[in-house]
Amino acid sequence: MAKTQTHHDGYQRFKPSQRFEHIIVILTFTVLALTGIPQKFSSHDWAKSMIDFLGGIESVRIVHRIMATLLVAESIYHGGILSYKIYVLGQRLTMIPGIKDARDVWDYIRYNLGWSKEHPHMPRYNFGEKAEYLAMVWGTLIMVLTGFMLWNPIGTAAILPGAWIPAAKAAHGAEAVLAVLSIITWHMYNVHVKMLNKSMFTGKLTHGQMKEEHGAELAEIEAGRTWPLPPPEVIQKRRRVFLPYAVVMSIILVAGLIYFVSFEESAISTVPRLSAAGETIDVHPDIGDPVIGAQLWTATGCDACHGARGEGTEGLANFSIAGTSLSFEAFATSVRRGPAEMPAYGKQQLSDEDLAHLWVWLTTKE
Ligand code: HEC
Numbered sequence: 543m544a545k546t547q548t549h550h551d552g553y554q555r556f557k558p559s560q561r562f563e564h565i566i567v568i569l570t571f572t573v574l575a576l577t578g579i580p581q582k583f584s585s586h587d588w589a590k591s592m593i594d595f596l597g598g599i600e601s602v603r604i605v606h607r608i609m610a611t612l613l614v615a616e617s618i619y620h621g622g623i624l625s626y627k628i629y630v631l632g633q634r635l636t637m638i639p640g641i642k643d644a645r646d647v648w649d650y651i652r653y654n655l656g657w658s659k660e661h662p663h664m665p666r667y668n669f670g671e672k673a674e675y676l677a678m679v680w681g682t683l684i685m686v687l688t689g690f691m692l693w694n695p696i697g698t699a700a701i702l703p704g705a706w707i708p709a710a711k712a713a714h715g716a717e718a719v720l721a722v723l724s725i726i727t728w729h730m731y732n733v734h735v736k737m738l739n740k741s742m743f744t745g746k747l748t749h750g751q752m753k754e755e756h757g758a759e760l761a762e763i764e765a766g767r768t769w770p771l772p773p774p775e776v777i778q779k780r781r782r783v784f785l786p787y788a789v790v791m792s793i794i795l796v797a798g799l800i801y802f803v804s805f806e807e808s809a810i811s812t813v814p815r816l817s818a819a820g821e822t823i824d825v826h827p828d829i830g831d832p833v834i835g836a837q838l839w840t841a842t843g844c845d846a847c848h849g850a851r852g853e854g855t856e857g858l859a860n861f862s863i864a865g866t867s868l869s870f871e872a873f874a875t876s877v878r879r880g881p882a883e884m885p886a887y888g889k890q891q892l893s894d895e896d897l898a899h900l901w902v903w904l905t906t907k908e
Pocket of ligand 1: 842847863868882885
């Protein structure tokens with residue numbers, strides 16, 4: 543079949559805006575993997591050296607979060623463009639798998655095994671590309687949700703059971719490994735090994751590549767059956783409906799993103815460590831009231847780590863402090879300083895009187 547005049551320099555596949563999105567995805571994916579995978583395997587020597595090489599755990603975490611934010615912003619943009627194409631331009635959903643794809647898989651297997659001479663004629667996005675795109679959508683969703691839970695463990699524990707946090711951590715790490723491996727195998731093989739497909743950078747495919755990978759689309763193009771755009775006045779009308787929605791949705795989503803990024807609630811960074819000057823305690827423990835102490839114990843969240851009655855939990859504080867023999871001074875200093883993983887409680891969180899109430903309640907527990 544002779545190539546038509548307009549296609550002598552290849553077939554337009556991706557617009558510059560789509561290629562730009564792809565570059566953002568390459569950037570965020572690569573940096574997220576490089577900063578994330580060593581965090582998952584942080585007990586291994588290679589991971590430790592990698593974290594050191596990247597400037598230490600603090601900078602690795604910050605870079606990881608910046609890239610995550612960029613990826614979410616890109617996803618919001620992608621969703622907007624997609625809605626525009628579907629609603630305003632009335633375009634086909636070229637990424638949704640159908641019966642034809644199942645048939646293509648089968649024909650492809652037969653072709654590769656030499657059972658058939660006929661290579662399947664595949665559509666604009668063939669089954670492999672659809673699978674990869676949908677895996678990316680699903681994977682991003684999982685990573686964003688679980689990543690946010692890990693970013694804000696205390697905020698999450700206020701809404702969901704605590705066990706969701708280690709579950710999110712497991713899912714985040716496992717999905718990361720899956721994504722990296724599938725890019726290295728599936729994506730690399732299909733676009734770099736099987737044939738060098740440069741269309742994401744040049745925007746174009748050659749006639750031969752179109753025939754091999756998108757035979758059905760090529761036939762449509764050559765028969766002049768391209769998907770028609772609606773008439774301009776219809777586009778105009780739909781645009782007038784679409785744009786206000788798009789603006790409102792974008793504002794909500796971007797505001798949500800900013801809120802998420804700036805929302806940081808974890809025991810380690812929100813509770814300020816006390817300076818030595820703030821540690822003097824000028825109250826006599828005799829004023830302590832065990833009933834108020836019991837209320838403060840749960841209201842302040844000591845029970846989250848130490849158990850409802852100070853008996854300890856499976857987690858950080860797996861020891862009992864019920865009936866503690868600590869002196870009031872030693873107790874108060876501990877709470878004000880926050881030993882090890884325990885947050886420090888300043889006077890804004892617990893007054894000196896509160897400490898007395900807590901101590902009296904704790905020391906009188908069994
Ligand atoms: C995030 C979990 C967590 C929270 C919340 C927490 N603690 Fe602790 N607490 C710990 C851990 C862990 C230790 C042990 C630190 C160490 O290894 O030195 C500890 C130690 C202590 C000690 C010292 C025990 C000793 O024998 O030296 C006291 C007293 C104490 N906590 C009281 C409280 C009180 C009162 C509250 C609430 C105002 C509270 N903790 C909230 C985790 C927590």
